[in-house]
Amino acid sequence: MSAHAKTISLTVNGTRVEATVPPRQHLGDFLRERELLTGTHLGCEHGVCGACTILIDGEPARSCITFAVACDGRSVTTVEGLDDDPLAAELREAFSAEHGLQCGFCTPGMLVAARDVVLRCPDADNRAIRTAMSGNLCRCTGYVGIVNAIRRVIDARNTNAG
Amino acid sequence: MKAVDFDYAQPATLDAALALLSRDDVMVRPVAGSQSLGPMLNLRLAQPELLVDITRIPELQAIRREGDRLVIGACVTHARLEDGDYPDVTRGVLPSVAAVIAYRAVRNRGTIGGSLAHADPAADWVNVLTALGAEVVIAGAGGRRTVPMTGFILGVFETDLQPGEIVAEIHVPALSERARWGYCKVCRKTGEFSHATGAVLIDPARGLWRCVAGATSGKPVVIDGPALFEGGCTEAAMAAHLAGSPAADDPIALRTHTVALKRAIAQVMS
Numbered sequence: 376m377s378a379h380a381k382t383i384s385l386t387v388n389g390t391r392v393e394a395t396v397p398p399r400q401h402l403g404d405f406l407r408e409r410e411l412l413t414g415t416h417l418g419c420e421h422g423v424c425g426a427c428t429i430l431i432d433g434e435p436a437r438s439c440i441t442f443a444v445a446c447d448g449r450s451v452t453t454v455e456g457l458d459d460d461p462l463a464a465e466l467r468e469a470f471s472a473e474h475g476l477q478c479g480f481c482t483p484g485m486l487v488a489a490r491d492v493v494l495r496c497p498d499a500d501n502r503a504i505r506t507a508m509s510g511n512l513c514r515c516t517g518y519v520g521i522v523n524a525i526r527r528v529i530d531a532r533n534t535n536a537g
Numbered sequence: 538m539k540a541v542d543f544d545y546a547q548p549a550t551l552d553a554a555l556a557l558l559s560r561d562d563v564m565v566r567p568v569a570g571s572q573s574l575g576p577m578l579n580l581r582l583a584q585p586e587l588l589v590d591i592t593r594i595p596e597l598q599a600i601r602r603e604g605d606r607l608v609i610g611a612c613v614t615h616a617r618l619e620d621g622d623y624p625d626v627t628r629g630v631l632p633s634v635a636a637v638i639a640y641r642a643v644r645n646r647g648t649i650g651g652s653l654a655h656a657d658p659a660a661d662w663v664n665v666l667t668a669l670g671a672e673v674v675i676a677g678a679g680g681r682r683t684v685p686m687t688g689f690i691l692g693v694f695e696t697d698l699q700p701g702e703i704v705a706e707i708h709v710p711a712l713s714e715r716a717r718w719g720y721c722k723v724c725r726k727t728g729e730f731s732h733a734t735g736a737v738l739i740d741p742a743r744g745l746w747r748c749v750a751g752a753t754s755g756k757p758v759v760i761d762g763p764a765l766f767e768g769g770c771t772e773a774a775m776a777a778h779l780a781g782s783p784a785a786d787d788p789i790a791l792r793t794h795t796v797a798l799k800r801a802i803a804q805v806m807s
Contacts, residue, residue, distance in 0.1 A: 379544040398545030398588065401579070420538040421576035428642050434616070435642040440575025444545050445590055491641060509727035510640025 383447040387412070388456030398444045402436075403427040405443035406453055414454040414483050418512070425511030428484035429453050435491045454483035462490050465528045475524035477515030484511050489525050497533065501526060540578035547590040551597065551676060551705070557589045559678045559701040567591050567703045569612050572639070572647035573655040591703060597650070602626065605711045611650020611704040619644060626711035627669065630718050634665045640728045650704035653689065656696045659730040663690055664751030665720065667759060668736035669709055676705035683708070690756045713742030719804030721797045722752075733784075733793040735801030739766065748802070750775070750794050753782045766806060770799045 377397030384393050387410055396405060403420075406412045406429070415438055418424035422440040429438045430452035457463035466489050469475065476482045485508070492499060492507045499507065504525050505518065513521060544563075548554040558565055563586040568574050570592065577583040591597055597612040600623040607626045609618075617623075618635035625631055638644055638652075638661045652662045653673060667686040674683050678701055689697050698704070712718070718738045722731035734751030748765045750758040760778050775795045779785040784794050 377542050379542065381545060397542065399540040399542050399578070401540075401575070404539075420579050422572060422643065425640070425642065431645075434645040436646050437572075437575075437642050440571055440579065441646060442545070442571065442575070445547070445571065445592070447547070488642065495641075506727050507641065510642055 381444050381447075383444055385446050385448060386450040388452055394443075396443045398442060400443050401439050402429070402431075402441045402443045402446060402451070403438035406438060406451070412453045412455050416480055416483055418480070423512070424481070424484075425488060426481050426484040428487045428511065430456075430487060435487055454486055457486065457490070460490070462493060462528070465531065466490060466493070466524065469524035469527040470521070473524040473527060474520040475516065476513075476520070481511060481513045481515075485513065485521060489521075489528075492525060493528055493532065497529060499525075499529060504529075538579050541581060541584045543578075543585050544587045545590065546587065547593050549593055551591075551594050554589055554591050554594060554703070555676060555678050555701065557587070558703065560587070561700075563587045565589060567654070569648040569651035569654075570614065570646035571651075572643045573651065573657065592648075597705065603708075607631075607709045607711070609649055609707045609709065611654075611706060612648045613650075615639075615644035615647050615649065615652075616641065618649065627709060628712045628714075628716055628718070630665065630669060630712070630720075631709070634661050634720060637661065637722065637728075643728075649707055653707070654696060654698060654704050656690055656692075656694050657730065658690075658693055658754060658756070659732075659734065659752035661722075661731075661734075664734045664736045664749050664757050666707065666709070667751075667757040668718070668738045668747055668749040669712075670745070670747075671710070672708040673704055674706035674708065675702050677702035681705065686757075687759060692756055693754060712738075713740050715742060716740035717805040719801035721800035721804070723793050723797045731797075733790070733797040735794075735798035737766075737798070737801045737805055739805055748798055750779060750784075750798055753779060753784045753794065755782045758782065765798065766802055770795060770802055 380395045382395045406415045416426040418426035420439045422437045427438040488511045565587040566585040597610040599610045602624045615635045615638045621632045673689045721735045723733040731752045736749040738747045746763040748760040784790040
């Protein structure tokens with residue numbers, strides 16, 4: 376452990392967590408290696424690929440370029456924390472139906488980012504979906520299935536609301 | 538891909554932050570959203586001994602209108618500027634530009650002051666705030682000073698910030714009702730850093746005809762006057778304006794910068 380270790384207190388997927396962390400440990404490593412929440416995937420570790428996207432106080436963020444020590448007092452939600460989230464359930468169903476994943480490495484980040492897109496851009500057309508999702512890279516699907524999955528959820532929600 | 542073992546402080550006041558930043562016994566750096574410094578730390582391009590997190594200082598989070606200008610705290614995020622919970626005196630410049638910075642997950646953490654202090658020539662605020670004629674309020678242990686954007690960005694990753702100083706506020710002047718603006722980035726992929734940026738502003742009330750060519754591998758190139766708006770935005774003219782920049786000698790870069798500015802100009806002339 377680092378000589379500079381700090382004690383932080385935060386909420387992870389609804390559970391209060393107290394931890395002593397080296398300041399250099401990024402949030403992705405903290406979640407995976409200390410909290411054993413390995414649903415958060417680390418791809419590039421410099422903020423480009425989006426695989427590690429999680430929610431901080433409900434807003435999407437890159438866990439690889441956010442340090443755990445900076446999250447003292449915050450509420451962090453990983454893909455595991457979305458198990459009972461109704462919108463995440465709709466997205467999982469749609470990703471499966473539309474072939475929105477193949478190897479699955481990017482999927483946790485895709486689901487977190489897609490959930491934000493559905494909530495923030497309920498009128499998004501396919502171009503807007505592609506733009507809003509462009510911070511998450513997938514090396515298998517070519518994105519068509521991912522865009523269709525998000526399209527399906529947005530359309531279903533708008534139909535039900537109408 | 539792991540940062541060096543640095544120490545970390547999260548002061549609650551600006552005075553406490555400035556006291557830490559003025560230490561000369563350790564290599565100290567301020568950090569806000571860590572969306573640029575985070576990658577640099579992970580890649581070990583930056584190896585500070587102490588990181589001073591300034592994001593919990595309330596006065597750096599504020600946005601307020603002060604007469605004919607908007608005062609934006611350094612730690613205001615791009616996402617907040619995108620969402621627009623403030624009196625936008627710029628006729629849409631701030632929310633529109635904020636919305637095209639990187640990706641939402643980055644905009645939720647990244648800050649306007651951090652972007653300026655980082656001073657990447659391709660960064661949105663570096664070029665747009667230059668076009669708007671904004672001023673940067675710098676805080677240091679010795680007090681505050683105000684610097685225009687044209688004097689703040691000095692080069693690639695180079696600013697007028699002295700050791701121990703941070704960006705405290707950005708002052709953005711209001712545009713008049715007749716003002717028009719245009720903005721174009723040439724990117725191969727949405728959200729990536731721009732290869733060429735054009736930012737233009739016409740504000741008849743201030744007699745302002747301004748073009749800014751950005752992402753030139755140097756400080757933003759400011760071209761004032763109506764000539765470029767009146768059909769003068771040619772590669773030959775741009776080669777002269779960009780003289781001394783690496784972009785001027787590379788035909789592809791020169792064309793890209795000309796196109797970026799032409800497209801921005803077309804937005805205000807249509």
